[in-house]
Amino acid sequence: MILIDGKVIAEQVKAEIAGEVKEMIAAGKKRPHLAVIIVGHDGGSETYVASKVKSCEQLGFKSTKIEYEDTISEAELLSKIEELNKDADVDGFIVQLPLPKHISEQKVIEAIDYRKDVDGFHPINIGRMSIGMPCYVSATPSGIIELLKRYEIPTSGKHCVVIGRSNIVGKPIASLMMQKSVPGDATVTVCHSRTRNLKEITLQADIIIAALGKPEFLTADMVKDGVVIIDVGTTRVPSTETKSGFRLKGDVKFDEVAPKCSYITPVPGGVGLMTIVSLLKNTLLAAKGEIYG
Ligand code: GUN
Numbered sequence: 001m002i003l004i005d006g007k008v009i010a011e012q013v014k015a016e017i018a019g020e021v022k023e024m025i026a027a028g029k030k031r032p033h034l035a036v037i038i039v040g041h042d043g044g045s046e047t048y049v050a051s052k053v054k055s056c057e058q059l060g061f062k063s064t065k066i067e068y069e070d071t072i073s074e075a076e077l078l079s080k081i082e083e084l085n086k087d088a089d090v091d092g093f094i095v096q097l098p099l100p101k102h103i104s105e106q107k108v109i110e111a112i113d114y115r116k117d118v119d120g121f122h123p124i125n126i127g128r129m130s131i132g133m134p135c136y137v138s139a140t141p142s143g144i145i146e147l148l149k150r151y152e153i154p155t156s157g158k159h160c161v162v163i164g165r166s167n168i169v170g171k172p173i174a175s176l177m178m179q180k181s182v183p184g185d186a187t188v189t190v191c192h193s194r195t196r197n198l199k200e201i202t203l204q205a206d207i208i209i210a211a212l213g214k215p216e217f218l219t220a221d222m223v224k225d226g227v228v229i230i231d232v233g234t235t236r237v238p239s240t241e242t243k244s245g246f247r248l249k250g251d252v253k254f255d256e257v258a259p260k261c262s263y264i265t266p267v268p269g270g271v272g273l274m275t276i277v278s279l280l281k282n283t284l285l286a287a288k289g290e291i292y293g
Helices: 006-026 043-059 072-086 105-111 124-128 139-150 171-178 198-202 256-262 269-286
Strands: 033-039 061-069 092-095 159-163 188-191 207-210 227-231 235-238 248-249 263-264
Touching: 006 139, 006 269, 033 043, 033 072, 033 269, 043 061, 043 269, 061 072, 061 124, 072 092, 092 105, 092 269, 105 207, 124 171, 139 171, 159 171, 159 198, 171 207, 188 198, 198 227, 227 256, 235 256, 256 263
Parallel strands: 033 061, 033 092, 159 188, 159 207, 207 227, 227 263
Antiparallel strands: 235 248
16 A cells, blocks of 8 residues: 655645746746635635745745635625736736635636636636646646656546545546546546445445545445545544644545555645645746746
């Protein structure tokens, strides 16, 4: 069993990005600039945004954090998005989700200029991804692909079972895994909460991508020997052992499943660490004009 080390790979990719930024600066170009909008005080979101800003600093990016109380109106938020769309200094920006209920997330996502949508959530980027055109791929699927690539895990012709059909993870990773590319080229089955014979399907899987958000859902009896497991779950559960009072739990019952695997990602320390790196990579692509000029 090989433990896929998200920390090592994330550090590798970060070093590569930092190197590119240094070259850009040496060539007289401006630093890549990421802006992040956060609304309200969701604990998870505040932690993620703080890490995104910190990573920007580490890699030599400029970052701007724009904070609003959750009383902000949808119109005000949309007007800020319009301002960032027009701001030539901002290469890419994101609006951290979830948003308060009175604001339509879909409206917000569609208001972002797709050429600055480094989250890869805009329908144009999603559509381009699904037909294999250059685009911004969202952070989690992109991080998974990077891990499979760097560990040289064979995917061509393999049966990949995705559990979960969210717009952010399940659907895009299914799309990427079926694409004619490496990694990719797999036979993909997407399962979700209404799937009737789930265990029958997961037992056939060469690769399982668990992204349903139910702690320890996937157990040893559901997988065959030699399976590759990518655990995308990051549910916060209360814990008396950590300072923060919680810890992250994956969708896989790691202790019993790991011995049956050829490769497995831990939680924490697997996919999660790759997501911020993917966002920074997209911001670098935006700064270089590599996708939309
Ligand atoms: N909330 C959880 N994950 C993400 C993400 O990747 N981007 C944004 N904007 N919000 C999120």
